[in-house]
Amino acid sequence: MNAALIIIFATIIFSALLGIYAGRRVKMNLENWTVGGRRFGIIIIWLLMAGEIYTTFTFLGASGWAYSKGAPTFYILVYGALAYTLSFFILPALWKVGKRHGLHTQPDFFIKRYDSRPLGILVALIGVFSIIPYLQLQLTGLGLIVEVASNQAVSSQWAIGISFVLTCAFVYTSGIRGTAWVSIIKDIMMIVAVLVVGIGVPMIYFGGFGKMFQTLIEQKPHYLVLPGATSHMGVLWVMSTLLLTGLGFYMWPHVFGSVFSAKSANIIKRNAVIMPFYQIPILFVFMVGFTALLVIPSLENGDMAFLELVNRTYPSWFMGFVGAAGAVTAMVPSSILVLFASTLLAKNVYKAGFNPRASEETVMRLSRFMVLVITTLALVMAIRFPNELVNLLIIGYDGVTQFFPGVVLGLFWKRATKGAVLSGIIVGIAVVVALIYTGHDPFLGMNAGFVGLAVNSIVTLAVCLSTKPKIMDKQGISDI
Amino acid sequence: MQKGTRIALILGAIPFITMVFALPLVNRIEPVILGLPFLLFWLLAWVVLTPFILMAAYFLEKKYNLPEKGEDK
Numbered sequence: 001m002n003a004a005l006i007i008i009f010a011t012i013i014f015s016a017l018l019g020i021y022a023g024r025r026v027k028m029n030l031e032n033w034t035v036g037g038r039r040f041g042i043i044i045i046w047l048l049m050a051g052e053i054y055t056t057f058t059f060l061g062a063s064g065w066a067y068s069k070g071a072p073t074f075y076i077l078v079y080g081a082l083a084y085t086l087s088f089f090i091l092p093a094l095w096k097v098g099k100r101h102g103l104h105t106q107p108d109f110f111i112k113r114y115d116s117r118p119l120g121i122l123v124a125l126i127g128v129f130s131i132i133p134y135l136q137l138q139l140t141g142l143g144l145i146v147e148v149a150s151n152q153a154v155s156s157q158w159a160i161g162i163s164f165v166l167t168c169a170f171v172y173t174s175g176i177r178g179t180a181w182v183s184i185i186k187d188i189m190m191i192v193a194v195l196v197v198g199i200g201v202p203m204i205y206f207g208g209f210g211k212m213f214q215t216l217i218e219q220k221p222h223y224l225v226l227p228g229a230t231s232h233m234g235v236l237w238v239m240s241t242l243l244l245t246g247l248g249f250y251m252w253p254h255v256f257g258s259v260f261s262a263k264s265a266n267i268i269k270r271n272a273v274i275m276p277f278y279q280i281p282i283l284f285v286f287m288v289g290f291t292a293l294l295v296i297p298s299l300e301n302g303d304m305a306f307l308e309l310v311n312r313t314y315p316s317w318f319m320g321f322v323g324a325a326g327a328v329t330a331m332v333p334s335s336i337l338v339l340f341a342s343t344l345l346a347k348n349v350y351k352a353g354f355n356p357r358a359s360e361e362t363v364m365r366l367s368r369f370m371v372l373v374i375t376t377l378a379l380v381m382a383i384r385f386p387n388e389l390v391n392l393l394i395i396g397y398d399g400v401t402q403f404f405p406g407v408v409l410g411l412f413w414k415r416a417t418k419g420a421v422l423s424g425i426i427v428g429i430a431v432v433v434a435l436i437y438t439g440h441d442p443f444l445g446m447n448a449g450f451v452g453l454a455v456n457s458i459v460t461l462a463v464c465l466s467t468k469p470k471i472m473d474k475q476g477i478s479d480i
Numbered sequence: 481m482q483k484g485t486r487i488a489l490i491l492g493a494i495p496f497i498t499m500v501f502a503l504p505l506v507n508r509i510e511p512v513i514l515g516l517p518f519l520l521f522w523l524l525a526w527v528v529l530t531p532f533i534l535m536a537a538y539f540l541e542k543k544y545n546l547p548e549k550g551e552d553k
Contacts, residue, residue, distance in 0.1 A: 071519060078499050078523050081530040085495045088534055089488070210515025217509060217517065224517040226507050235504050242500050273538055276530040283524055 004320025005150050011189070011324035015182045015331060016166035022181035023174025030364045033175030034104045034343050036261040044180050045262050045271050050278045051183025052254060053080065054190065055333045056141030059326055060303045062282055066289025068302030070220075070228025073286060075238050075245070081276045082246030088272035091250065092265035093411045099260075105340065106256040106403070107348035113410040114418035117352045122425065123403060124348035127253035130399040131341045132378060134252075135334055139164060139382035142330035148307040149323020151316065157383050159327070167331045168375045171339050172368055176261055179335045186332045189325035191281055197310055197322070198284020201291045204313060209287050216290055223293065237442050240450035247453065248401030254333075254340040256407075338378075342370035395436070398449030402428040405453075405460040413464070420463035428456025484544030488537035495533065498526045 026032050040048065058076075065073035097103065101112050106127060111120035142163055143156030150159075170178035202212040216223060227234040250256055262268045285306070292305035296312070299305060310322050346366035351358045358366075402425045409416035432452035435441050441448035506522045513521045 074520060074523050077527055081495055081527045082499065085492050085530060085534060088537065089492060208515070213512070213515055213517060217512070221509055224509050225519055226503075235507055239500050239503050246496075246500075269538065273531055273534040276527060276534070279527050280524075283520075286520070 002151070002153065002320075003317040004323060005153055007317065007320035008146060008149060008154075008324045008327060011185070012163050012166060012327050012331070015185050015328050016170050018185065019167075019170025019178035019182045019335070020173050022170070022177040026174075026177065028173075028175065028364070030104060030343075030347070030360055030367070031102075032177075033364065033367070034257060034260075034339065035098075036176045036180065038099065038261060039263055040180065040261045040267070041263055042267050042270055045258075045267055046274060047183045047187055048176070048180040048258055048261070049255070049271065049275065050187055051179065051332045052258065052336045053249075053333075054187070054278065054329070056138055056145065056326060056330045058190070058194075058282060058285060059306055059329060060141050060144065062285045063289035063292070063306040064301075064303035066286045067293050067299070067305035069230050069233065070223030071226045072228050072230060072233035072238060073289065075241050077279055077282045077286070079242050079245040079249065080279045082242060083249030084272050084275040086246060087250055087275075088269060090408060090411065091259050091268045091272065094256075094407070095259055095262060095265045095268050097411065099265075103260060104257065105343055105348060106251075106253045107344060107352070109256075109410070110403075110406060110421075111348070111352060114406075114416075114421060116418040116422070117356075119418050119422050120348050121353045122422070123406075124253075124344040124352075126399050126402070126425070126429070127344050128341050128349075130396040131253065131337050132374075132381065134396045135337045135341070135374070135378040136382045138330040138334045138337070139378060142327055142334075143382065144303065145307065145326030145330070146323050148304070148311060149319050149326065151319075160379060160382055163327055163331055164334065164375060164379055167335050168338065168371055171335045171342075172371050175339060176258070176336065179332060179339065180261075182328065182335070183332050186325070186328040189321070190329050193322050193325040194281045194284050196318075197306070197314075198281070198287045201295075201309055201313055202287050205291055205295050212287070212291055212294070215294055219294065223290070232442050232445075234445060236445035237447060240442075240446035244401055244447050244450040244453060245397055247404050248397045248449075251400040251403045251407065252396075253344060253400070254336045257340050257343070258336065334378075338371055338374050341374050342367045345370045345374075398432045398436075398452060399429065401449055401453050402432075402456050405457045409460065409464070415464050415467070416460075417464055417467050420460045420467065423463055424456040424460030427459045428452040431455045482545045484541035487544060488541040491533050491537040491540070495526060495530045499523060 031037055062073055062076045065076070094109070097109065103109055103112060107120035107124040110123045111117055139160050143160040146154055146159035147156040170182065202209040206212040206215060223229055226238055259268060262271070288306050288309060292309040296308055299308060310319055347363050350366060351363050405424050406421035410421070429452065432448050435443050435448035435451060443451050507519055509517045509519070511518055516524065
């Protein structure tokens, strides 16, 4: 067994134990399991959000796109900052509604605000369908990282299997607290790995990033402006993708749900202010991708650029460190994805759809059972259908972003109705699916998901305006 | 809408204007600033400025809006 392997496994096991330990002496009811009893302060919320947002995609996808596509990858640096700006205005209001009505999940919000269980069930199902590719993305990434980092000593299937079973264990026992605690390890390791490699490789091969870019400008200048090395990812595509991903960011069921775990609306607002700092390390990931483009230009799979370059530049123990960082970077977002997918199925599909009188204990037990089901499903998919990383994520985004009009209008506009939101979501999804499956993505240069969102917004607004406003009942949410 | 909220919203529009809607104007390599091609430099600069813009929005909103009932500080 080599040093790299020991570092990887020690980290994975230590993380899982910490995650399990996080839930000790907390009585696990749904409130504690999904939203941490609504007691998280500014630091833990920041770590948690950063933990779930910054994924293997950051390691592999962002550098892979820099390597194979060039400038279109810059959208990954930017969209988070847009999302946090938007969250400054939206999330505090959402948190208050969640607190007042004891909400745990995104469909809970739709059910309460629009007084419609079918709408909630639809939102839950779209959420779960979008989460599964995201989860698979984490697993595929994890497998790649560990396989390369251990120098093929561990096959990707084994790596995925072991780390995912451990992830499953700490989600099962500790819920969101487990995710939050493991985030600490993950955030630190990830940032160290990205900074060391991102500053290191341009320095080692070119004597600094300025000289690296100079060489790139001389040899491949088209990589540094849109549409980069692609034919279809031009300015319009990046603009529409930025709006899609910026608006869709907090519409992910797991990110949306995590908002409720904060102690107060003010914590959420202050968190929005400091979140954009977390985007800056992505710059260093780009540096790695661009350096790889010049140093090892003929890789078949761009997603491997980061790992290949580290492999050829650093000693094997450091490769082990990167592998370990990559593994926890997949485990943390996976844990929260599994947690929320399970809760959506148990609380918002089973309870809301089939058994409205199910007790909270039943829902809690079923949620935990669903953790096992979803884990197995994602494992099978990750092993059977590995795919190119970024594409999957964009498809998931297309789905969840369709919730945006329903959430924002629901919070701030009394006249938003369930009929309008329901038709908007259905039309939006139909447009996206039609465009993608007929090969029209991008459509007129724009991201298909964005086109769907635009149509969805128009339909939602039009139906709202053509419905006679009714007086809100006393327990209506929009009296906030 | 209270004055503080209005000011905050105007500040909040800045990242969207600079990083999304200004893109057609900044899609270029020259001038290279701090070793970065212009497009990357521009985007990075605004990502770094965004938390400061939001900080200003936070404090101005607090200054001009009436304190909410039962809000922690």
